[in-house]
Amino acid sequence: MSGELQLPARVWAFVVRDFQLAFSYRLEFLLRILSILFVTTTLFFISQIFAAGFHTPYEQWRNPFLAWITALPFLNYFMVGFSSLAEAIRSEQRQGTLEGVLMTPINLPTLIVAASAWDFVLATFHSFLYLLFGWALFGVEFRGNFLLAMLFLLVTTLVLASIGIISASFAMVFKRGDPLALIIGTGSALFSGVFFPTELLSKTAGSFFGLISNLLPTTHGIEGIRRVLIQGHGLAEVREPLVTLLVYLAVVLPFSLWVFTRAVRRAKREGSLIQY
Amino acid sequence: MARTLETDAAQRHERDARTATRPRADEERRAAISIQNVSKTYPVPLARVKRFFRRDVGEVTALTDVSFDVREGEIFGLIGRNGAGKTTLTKVIATLVQPTRGAVSVLGFDSVRDEERVRASVGLAGAEERSFYWRLTAEQNLMFFARLYGMSSRAARRRIAELFEQFELTDLARRRFGELSTGNKQRMAVARAMLNSPPVLLLDEPTRSLDPVAAARMRAGIGELVRAERPATVLLTSHNLAEVEELCARVAIISGGRIRAVGTPAALRDEHRRRESVRLTVRGASADEAARILREFAPDVRAEASAGDETEVRFTRELGDERLDLALRALQAAGARVVSCESGRGTLLDVLERYDAEHEAGDDAERETSDEEAARDSATKERA
Numbered sequence: 246m247s248g249e250l251q252l253p254a255r256v257w258a259f260v261v262r263d264f265q266l267a268f269s270y271r272l273e274f275l276l277r278i279l280s281i282l283f284v285t286t287t288l289f290f291i292s293q294i295f296a297a298g299f300h301t302p303y304e305q306w307r308n309p310f311l312a313w314i315t316a317l318p319f320l321n322y323f324m325v326g327f328s329s330l331a332e333a334i335r336s337e338q339r340q341g342t343l344e345g346v347l348m349t350p351i352n353l354p355t356l357i358v359a360a361s362a363w364d365f366v367l368a369t370f371h372s373f374l375y376l377l378f379g380w381a382l383f384g385v386e387f388r389g390n391f392l393l394a395m396l397f398l399l400v401t402t403l404v405l406a407s408i409g410i411i412s413a414s415f416a417m418v419f420k421r422g423d424p425l426a427l428i429i430g431t432g433s434a435l436f437s438g439v440f441f442p443t444e445l446l447s448k449t450a451g452s453f454f455g456l457i458s459n460l461l462p463t464t465h466g467i468e469g470i471r472r473v474l475i476q477g478h479g480l481a482e483v484r485e486p487l488v489t490l491l492v493y494l495a496v497v498l499p500f501s502l503w504v505f506t507r508a509v510r511r512a513k514r515e516g517s518l519i520q521y
Numbered sequence: 522m523a524r525t526l527e528t529d530a531a532q533r534h535e536r537d538a539r540t541a542t543r544p545r546a547d548e549e550r551r552a553a554i555s556i557q558n559v560s561k562t563y564p565v566p567l568a569r570v571k572r573f574f575r576r577d578v579g580e581v582t583a584l585t586d587v588s589f590d591v592r593e594g595e596i597f598g599l600i601g602r603n604g605a606g607k608t609t610l611t612k613v614i615a616t617l618v619q620p621t622r623g624a625v626s627v628l629g630f631d632s633v634r635d636e637e638r639v640r641a642s643v644g645l646a647g648a649e650e651r652s653f654y655w656r657l658t659a660e661q662n663l664m665f666f667a668r669l670y671g672m673s674s675r676a677a678r679r680r681i682a683e684l685f686e687q688f689e690l691t692d693l694a695r696r697r698f699g700e701l702s703t704g705n706k707q708r709m710a711v712a713r714a715m716l717n718s719p720p721v722l723l724l725d726e727p728t729r730s731l732d733p734v735a736a737a738r739m740r741a742g743i744g745e746l747v748r749a750e751r752p753a754t755v756l757l758t759s760h761n762l763a764e765v766e767e768l769c770a771r772v773a774i775i776s777g778g779r780i781r782a783v784g785t786p787a788a789l790r791d792e793h794r795r796r797e798s799v800r801l802t803v804r805g806a807s808a809d810e811a812a813r814i815l816r817e818f819a820p821d822v823r824a825e826a827s828a829g830d831e832t833e834v835r836f837t838r839e840l841g842d843e844r845l846d847l848a849l850r851a852l853q854a855a856g857a858r859v860v861s862c863e864s865g866r867g868t869l870l871d872v873l874e875r876y877d878a879e880h881e882a883g884d885d886a887e888r889e890t891s892d893e894e895a896a897r898d899s900a901t902k903e904r905a
Contacts, residue, residue: 251671258668262654262661269656269697341651344617345713349669350641513619515564 255351256359263363281371285378288313303442305471314379315387315474316439316467318372319398322365323463326405327429329364330357331413338416353506357410365402389477394470397487401466404493405429408462410501414508429461437463465489552590552626553721553754554597554614559587559623561609561778583609584778587623593720594752596743598769598786600762600869602877606778607758608647611723614756615645627721641670644714645723652710655699659690659709662698663716670717677716684712687742689735703730711739722746722755728764736764743768762869772869774876781876789872791840797864799845801834806857808832814855818847831860 267274292310306312337343337360346356379385408429433439436446436458443464447455458464465486472478472486480487561584584606591597599607612618614625616636625632627639653662660681667677685691688708693701701709707730714722727743728736746753759765765772766786773783782789803811808824811834815822819836827833838844849859 254671255669258665261668262657262665265661266654266656340654342654344647345652345666346669347617348615348640348643348645349666350637350671351669352637510619513617514621 252355252358255355256362259359260362260366264366267363267367277371278374281374282378284317285314285375285383288317289383303444305475306442310379310383311385311475312471313440314375314383314385315471316437318375319401319467319470320433320437320439320463321375322368322372322398323401323405323466324433325364325368326361326402327409327412329361330406330409331416332364333360334413334416353509354502357413357502357505361406361409387474389473389475390479391474393480393483394473397466397469397473397483397490400487400490400494401462401469404462404466404490404497407494407497407501410505411497414501414504417505417508417512429463432457433461433463437461437467439467443468462490462493551592553593553595553628554591554756555624555626556590556610556614557588557624557626559610559613559620559625560585561606561613561618562621582778584613584620587775587778587780589773589780589783591754591756593754594747595771596747596755596757596769598765598772599756599758599775600760600765600772600873601775602873605775607775608725609778610775611645611647611725611756611758615643615723616640617645641717642719643721643723644717644719645725646710646714646727647725648707648710648729653698653706653713656697658695658697659685659701659705660694662709663713666713667716672717680716680718681712684715688712689738704732704735707731708735708739718753720751720753722753724755724757726759726761727757728759728761740764740768762873766869774873776873776876776880779880781880782872786869790869792872796837796839798835798837799848800863800865801848801852802827802860802862803832803834803852803857804830804860806832806852806855808834810855811852811857814851814857815848818844818851 289310292308292313295309301307334343337346351359376385376387380387412429436454437443438458443455443458446458469483469486469490472483561582563581563583587606587610599610601607609618613620614627614632616632616639619633628642630638630642632639654665657665663681663684664674664677667681668674672680681694682691685694688711690705690708690712693705698706698709707727711724711727714724724743728739731739743755743757747755755768757765757769769786771784772786772789774781774789782792784792806814808826811832812822812824815824815834815836819838822834822836824832824834834848836844836848845862845864849862852859
């Protein structure tokens with residue numbers, strides 16, 4: 246089989262394996278669907294507090310439920326991009342299967358893509374559920390260019406996946422204790438404007454927090470998607486967040502691949518591939 | 522079984538034909554695995570910090586200057602006690618651990634520079650049960666790994682069916698891996714190693730946990746692999762020395778991370794013990810008479826009466842000397858009849874024990890030397 250054909254075949258191998266593993270825990274699968282329904286419903290009722298006489302200078306936040314339901318599934322997607330590889334490696338190390346996988350003639354870029362593939366399939370399904378419940382149960386309607394929203398989704402996810410590769414390098418070498426998980430994982434919900442406008446951060450907490458918000462790629466991703474889906478902006482109007490994300494991608498992706506290659510080499514030197 | 526092995530050989534032949542053009546020197550063509558001066562020291566985490574706080578930073582040296590070749594189509598045994606370095610060496614060959622110094626090549630491919638090609642040529646069956654997905658069935662597990670080897674679904678299914686038949690796992694194909702017995706998990710590990718019919722197999726205790734019949738079948742299967750038209754090369758590590766003697770053309774003894782000896786099992790035994798003990802059972806001569814007759818040829822002779830009117834006589838001799846012949850003639854000349862004759866030579870266990878004792882003695886001597894040096898240093902410092 247040629248190299249070009251091997252990548253899809255191997256990605257498929259991982260997707261099938263992870264589906265089979267997920268299917269062996271059926272109850273967890275059902276409970277996750279229920280939890281998405283509960284979160285969506287909770288957000289809807291919180292938004293009803295502001296239903297009458299709610300005035301805000303922030304255009305995207307005139308319907309808070311719409312702002313939340315737009316950001317949450319995409320944040321979910323971004324976070325999968327960030328955490329899936331590190332989580333996949335931790336899981337293989339925990340189970341002791343990483344050596345078995347690395348004994349096969351699979352190269353590192355293929356492993357990176359393939360190990361995360363199932364998480365993206367699942368995240369797509371979960372994100373779809375958020376939007377479906379919002380639309381079917383609570384009457385949310387989106388406008389704007391869906392293709393442009395998809396472009397934002399793709400670029401932001403790639404940026405976060407690149408940072409996720411660095412995070413996976415920490416998992417490979419230090420097993421536990423990943424500073425990026427703290428900064429990106431828990432910081433994104435606070436600093437990226439998922440639950441409130443980022444402008445409020447600078448206004449009430451100082452410009453330093455506004456700077457942190459601006460440094461996070463998730464902020465630009467969510468801002469771009471909201472502008473497209475809520476405000477109906479076109480490509481010309483969302484050029485700024487899009488270019489910012491592309492610059493991030495150009496810098497972080499090659500760096501992360503370099504770091505990951507070195508991390509694997511170090512784990513092999515230390516003989517700690519299988520350890521967790 | 523035979524059909525499966527023929528298929529193995531055919532697949533190997535096909536693959537060899539595909540890779541026939543790759544450049545390899547004549548010397549390398551004869552060595553399937555070439556290990557040159559390989560050393561492996563596991564680094565200590567935060568060594569500099571520990572040294573700063575004057576804590577003893579003892580690096581773990583797993584392998585020291587290991588060199589040997591495994592020839593194409595050979596079953597090569599690697600024996601040693603727990604912690605001797607067998608598993609580390611196997612992992613170095615399998616590209617899972619990088620050597621600190623030295624080089625390993627498999628079929629001419631360097632284990633660091635060409636690691637993907639090495640992995641495509643090597644099948645590793647380790648003793649680690651956790652290397653499978655316990656929630657997946659036996660079939661699902663092998664299917665996943667077959668896909669990673671680049672096999673199509675149809676080819677993978679066919680190959681897995683063959684391997685299940687070969688390892689008597691067909692009835693357990695739909696059983697979750699976690700529900701299999703330890704022996705069957707071991708068979709799964711060997712089956713996975715053979716999925717893509719690799720030309721080189723690294724088998725780490727392949728018969729561990731198998732019942733005697735299954736172990737015998739496994740040994741027969743391993744033996745057939747190297748007798749096939751396109752024979753596989755097998756590096757076998759085992760604590761079962763009888764198994765190593767039965768299967769391996771050559772054996773390396775590893776102790777304290779160093780290769781102590783390499784040779785055929787017979788040569789290692791003979792080198793270790795050039796003497797053998799002889800036990801004769803005779804009739805028509807009392808114990809005293811037999812001892813008197815034989816003392817001339819064998820000063821260490823011991824004779825005692827055994828069951829009935831038989832006498833058991835024991836003495837030792839140098840391999841190939843005339844003592845046995847002279848003893849038999851002398852006994853017959855005295856009117857005695859030799860009922861049976863048995864001889865016992867050294868086993869691989871004797872050889873292993875000897876090298877291990879040497880290694881420990883070496884360690885003690887080194888420790889004593891370093892203690893003496895430390896004492897001298899300390900005395901010098903005190904004087905200063």
